[in-house]
Amino acid sequence: MTPPDLVTRFRAGDPRALARAITLAESGLDTARPVLRAARERPDRAVVLGVTGSPGSGKSTLTDAMIAALRARGERVAVLAVDPSSPYSGGAILGDRIRMLRHHGDPGVFVRSLASRGALGGLSPRTLPVLALLEGASFDWVILETVGVGQSEVDVAAVCDHTLLVVTPAGGDGVQAFKAGIMEIADVIAVNKADLPGADRTVRELLAAQGLGAHDEHTWFAPVRRTVAQKGEGVEALLEAVLAHRAHLGEEGLHARRAARAEFEVRTLVQERVLRRAREVSGDLYARVARGELDADAAADALLAG
Amino acid sequence: MTPPDLVTRFRAGDPRALARAITLAESGLDTARPVLRAARERPDRAVVLGVTGSPGSGKSTLTDAMIAALRARGERVAVLAVDPSSPYSGGAILGDRIRMLRHHGDPGVFVRSLASRGALGGLSPRTLPVLALLEGASFDWVILETVGVGQSEVDVAAVCDHTLLVVTPAGGDGVQAFKAGIMEIADVIAVNKADLPGADRTVRELLAAQGLGAHDEHTWFAPVRRTVAQKGEGVEALLEAVLAHRAHLGEEGLHARRAARAEFEVRTLVQERVLRRAREVSGDLYARVARGELDADAAADALLAG
Structure with a gap:
């Protein structure tokens, strides 16, 4: 299924297109974006x-x-x-x-x-x-x-x-x-x-x-x-x-709930990226904070600076 | 109590110095850093x-x-x-x-x-x-x-x-x-x-x-x-x-537990900063994701770029 096909067939209610889109979305693949946009629209x-x-x-x-x-x-x-x-x-x-x-x-x-x-x-x-x-x-x-x-x-x-x-x-x-x-x-x-x-x-x-x-x-x-x-x-x-x-x-309440879902998704994505960054930084970072050699705030700054 | 005083009296076990240090730490004030370092050392x-x-x-x-x-x-x-x-x-x-x-x-x-x-x-x-x-x-x-x-x-x-x-x-x-x-x-x-x-x-x-x-x-x-x-x-x-x-x-296990505490602290500080950043960004961001106008990943990138 090519991406445009996937969107067309998803819109038509094809269960195989849905299953395929879910698999892409679960894997966090960029190819899920068009169909995801179609779903939200x-x-x-x-x-x-x-x-x-x-x-x-x-x-x-x-x-x-x-x-x-x-x-x-x-x-x-x-x-x-x-x-x-x-x-x-x-x-x-x-x-x-x-x-x-x-x-x-x-x-x-x-x-x-x-x-x-x-x-x-x-x-x-x-x-x-x-x-x-x-x-x-x-x-x-x-x-x-x-x-x-x-x-x-x-x-x-x-x-x-x-x-x-x-x-x-x-x-x-x-x-x-x-x-x-x-x-x-x-x-x-x-x-x-x-x-x-x-x-x-x-x-x-x-x-x-x-x-x-x-x-x-x-x-x-x-x-x-x-x-x-x-x-x-x-x-x-x-x-x-x-x-x-x-x-x-x-209608207004439902829009607000949908925005809250989007907020949850964006926030958790941000958190996951920060955690990944933390793993890439020296593994000694936390031990240094624990020993009082580095402030927690300074360590947080270091992680956010990337 | 000046900061050096606070550290000296904290080290000596003065309960008033402890109470003062806690108040500073709870407020997230930088003036808590020296006494916090003393506690961890x-x-x-x-x-x-x-x-x-x-x-x-x-x-x-x-x-x-x-x-x-x-x-x-x-x-x-x-x-x-x-x-x-x-x-x-x-x-x-x-x-x-x-x-x-x-x-x-x-x-x-x-x-x-x-x-x-x-x-x-x-x-x-x-x-x-x-x-x-x-x-x-x-x-x-x-x-x-x-x-x-x-x-x-x-x-x-x-x-x-x-x-x-x-x-x-x-x-x-x-x-x-x-x-x-x-x-x-x-x-x-x-x-x-x-x-x-x-x-x-x-x-x-x-x-x-x-x-x-x-x-x-x-x-x-x-x-x-x-x-x-x-x-x-x-x-x-x-x-x-x-x-x-x-x-x-x-001893080794206790060191690991202390490093885990430090990790928890640094991670939650990072998360709080990201959330603060999210609030500073246009309030429309999440609604745009909800309507399919913006990808969640792109929104996360925007927040992390600061």
Whole structure:
């Protein structure tokens, strides 16, 4: 596929052109630029929904249930499953996602896993062009799901139109989310496994906690919806809550979210370049700072001067 | 206090000189450099222990119990309580730390809270010079405690000699830590609130989980210790486990940890400068990337060129 071909076929919704463009973008190759530009220029773009929540909350099962519900509505869905994983293990926890393979062969569903992670523990900057390609391809919804660990939770909220926080009634998940400040990144909250004891209390606590925060007449209170993802229960109401948030954002709000995604991408690219530069500089630099022979500020200057 | 005075009095262990030096370092003032250099040149430096774990695990109570146990041994202790908090709320969860105030008036205990956070959600780069000052002051132990949210957990492990992970028997904390890859950053693990049901199982699971990972004859398996922080139980054994890890690290390992701290500081300083530069550039930059008018790579180049 020549580059002009790739753009034409991407615009026409050819899944092979999309797959090829993603591969180019993931590799950070310059040849991805024209198709990436085409994706960003597209006026009617997908609903970009981030799904976050602690491990074990059932994010993957809920994503799978949302795919099924969206397909029943005739919507085309792409899922980007990102696993920044532990910065220490470098592994990928993709087991739960295997269930999504049942959509394999449905041309209205596209699932891609990225095991990449950023140099700083969160999302890799290469996730963003992939997300932009999916957003500007012929999908109605793009769901970005991570394993929900550390920085990646915050990152997901920074790069999506809507952030869905998944909690469970078990272990005071809701209260922990509140304490940890994670709840504040949620636009919509699913109390999943709502057939377990304590679901009502969790819903009440989540609603009460939101009322405690600073708010005025423009504040969006994240709707709290009960779901039982394994049975597909409550998923319709959850999707409606996401669309309600989209209406609340409006065109202006969506433009701002897209600019925030671009900002995230540019910033992480800058950081990666600086880190690469740091590796090229004498390996003794940090030891000299540690011994008091060189100021940290002077070392930072040296790295930025290149 | 003139700068040479400050260095002399800092070296002599004057707590007012330390407090003044910290204020200068927190503000990022150049006048902090001489005293910071003096702190880093000091040969006998403190044990730097990071304390992490999910909210509600009892980190502050355990830190308080460790202070009491260390004071009983005649050791001088500094605590740096860092609350990077939510990048969204910007608030500080310091309530639990109020108990530490009971050590107020004991000249062998120094407690400082920092509500600062880094531009990227983790520890602020200004935390590091403060940590270096405490490490090079006349303390035997420096305990760095965070609220244990997101990136700050990973950061704590990156900047301390030893990382203590605090879990509880409740809610499958141990298994969650393992799933989330947090356990891998632990050098020592405390199963706190060990008088609650399930403590034995949690200890067994944590030990078993470590055996599953890749290891050879040099691998350090994090000792798992039962504690009941509110009664001071198990704290002696916990401190011994930290000292065992210190012996395992040896001089070379400690030098490497100090270089890692310096690296963290320099890298975060670089990132902050780049972000500042980005704010100075046209505010339209990111919107242009979002609309496909400018490549993200080109935007990153523009920011780095300054």
